Amino acid sequence: MxxxxxxxxxxxxxxxxxxxxxxxxxxxxxxxxxxxxxxxxxxxxxxxxxxxxxxxxxxxxxxxxxxxxxxxxxxxxxxxxxxxxxxxxxxxxxxxxxxxxxxxxxxxxxxxxxxxxxxxxxxxxxxxxxxxxxxxxxxxxxxxxxxxxxxxxxxxxxxxxxxxxxxxxxxxxxxxxxxxxxxxxxxxxxANNDEFDLAIKGRGGHGGYPQDTIDPLWLSAQVLQALYSMNGRKIDPLQVGTISLGQIHGGKAHNIIPDEVMVKGTIRSYEKNVRLTLIDELENAASLASALGGSYELRINEGEPxxxxxxxxxxxxxxxxxxxxxxxxxxxxxxxxxxxxxxxxxxxxxxxxxxxxxxxxxxxxxxxxxxxxxxxxxxxxxxxxxxxxxx
Known part of the structure; x- marks a missing residue:
């Protein structure tokens, strides 16, 4: 039947x-x-x-x-x-x-x-x-x-x-x-899908005198290295979760170190605890900018569960x-x-x-x-x- x-x-x-x-x-x-x-x-x-x-x-x-x-x-x-x-x-x-x-x-x-x-x-x-x-x-x-x-x-x-x-x-x-x-x-x-906007802030100046600046491009390189090493070090490999970067913006000229670099991306996971862990670790990685003399602003836009x-x-x-x-x-x-x-x-x-x-x-x-x-x-x-x- x-x-x-x-x-x-x-x-x-x-x-x-x-x-x-x-x-x-x-x-x-x-x-x-x-x-x-x-x-x-x-x-x-x-x-x-x-x-x-x-x-x-x-x-x-x-x-x-x-x-x-x-x-x-x-x-x-x-x-x-x-x-x-x-x-x-x-x-x-x-x-x-x-x-x-x-x-x-x-x-x-x-x-x-x-x-x-x-x-x-x-x-x-x-x-x-x-x-x-x-x-x-x-x-x-x-x-x-x-x-x-x-x-x-x-x-x-x-x-x-x-x-x-x-x-x-x-x-x-x-x-x-x-x-x-x-x-x-x-x-x-x-996946849970959250978006983030991370502003990494320094102090800009002339490209010929980098010692007088706090270079946000260099700061962002340290932050990005921490972000890309997160999976498998901060998240259980048996759990599903990832942070992906979609945009990096900074600077307008060859010889000017900018004041700020903007990094944008997504945070994806299946479980709520992994979702919260990824957000915490993103904050920890961003805080490297402060430890190295700059500062940061992080905004999380919570998306679909x-x-x-x-x-x-x-x-x-x-x-x-x-x-x-x-x-x-x-x-x-x-x-x-x-x-x-x-x-x-x-x-x-x-x-x-x-x-x-x-x-x-x-x-x-x-x-x-x-x-x-x-x-x-x-x-x-x-x-x-x-x-x-x-x-």
Missing amino acids: KQRNVLNHRKKAEAVYPELVKWRRDFHKHPELSFNEKRTSEKVIEVLQSFDGFHIQSNVGGYGVIASLSNGDGPVIGLRADMDALPIQEQSVCEYASRNPGVMHACGHDAHTAILLGAAKILSENRKHLKGTIKLIFQPAEEACDENGESGAVKMLQSGFLDDIDRAVALHMCPWQPRGTIQLHDGPSM ALLNHPYINEIIEKAAEGFHIVKKPFGMGSEDFSYITEKIPAAMFFLGCRLEEERGLHHPQFDIDESALVDGTAILVGFVEHLLKR
Whole structure:
């Protein structure tokens, strides 16, 4: 019986494949950055309005959309897809390449949104066989935060419209796994992600008279050496955690020693204790500037918590994905703001295999997917709902 249900879900998803491709390519042609997903949101609403039974709420937490499908008392299940694109110039020559200069769907959010619309169509047609409520969450701003440090997930949670959700699931395209594979992991599966800005301060002067200066470039060299030796000396090698530098700025001329060097980077970890240890050690490394005659200012911008996948939700995903090859391992040191939802309710994310013959990683300027994986994602989401809400 279970196998027959899985095949039925797949058959229904295959029937909407042409629409899945059409929607995905439309979103890919017209990508929009975080907090600017106006056209994407309008297109999502236009498609949802063509299905029966949905109550649609727009402009939730920005350009977010929540589409609710209810049929009597029962659990409330959330299915989430993110809608925003990245500030990347697409280098693809495909006919559906981005028409917005410097903006690209290089992380698969166009596919996530199309898959959730496909699930919406099938669930709308099957709603009388379900008991409970489905909330489809089309989320803005997964890739960035606003001036208050809040991403789209935070803002949608603040709206209160997600408070009644009992269980939730999300998917992410996975360009390193082939079609027919999903990747699952219980517990911490993506990283805490904190950003830091470190100003190393000295006293500038003429390059010909370095003895009269406190050279912040030299100070920063000592600090950086301490930072790069931290992993494996200050953090247990069996624990996951790293500090990565993304920017170093200092000076404007060949012959002038500057007053200040700015260092920017990220702190990533899976466990809270490692997160705190890395922040402490970053402070210790920065304090070398003071010990050597300069000074420093360190600002930590706390980002997403680690993605904590609930084992029970993963069990349901695995049942819905019967017949797929299952890989059980963490997703890496990237971050994902669905983690704000997994902090509050039993929820999980799975990675959906979509590898091309020539693999193109997430955030690559030629990123693309095996579009047949759109069928797989749609079938799994429908199966997930039916496992929890079937009469």
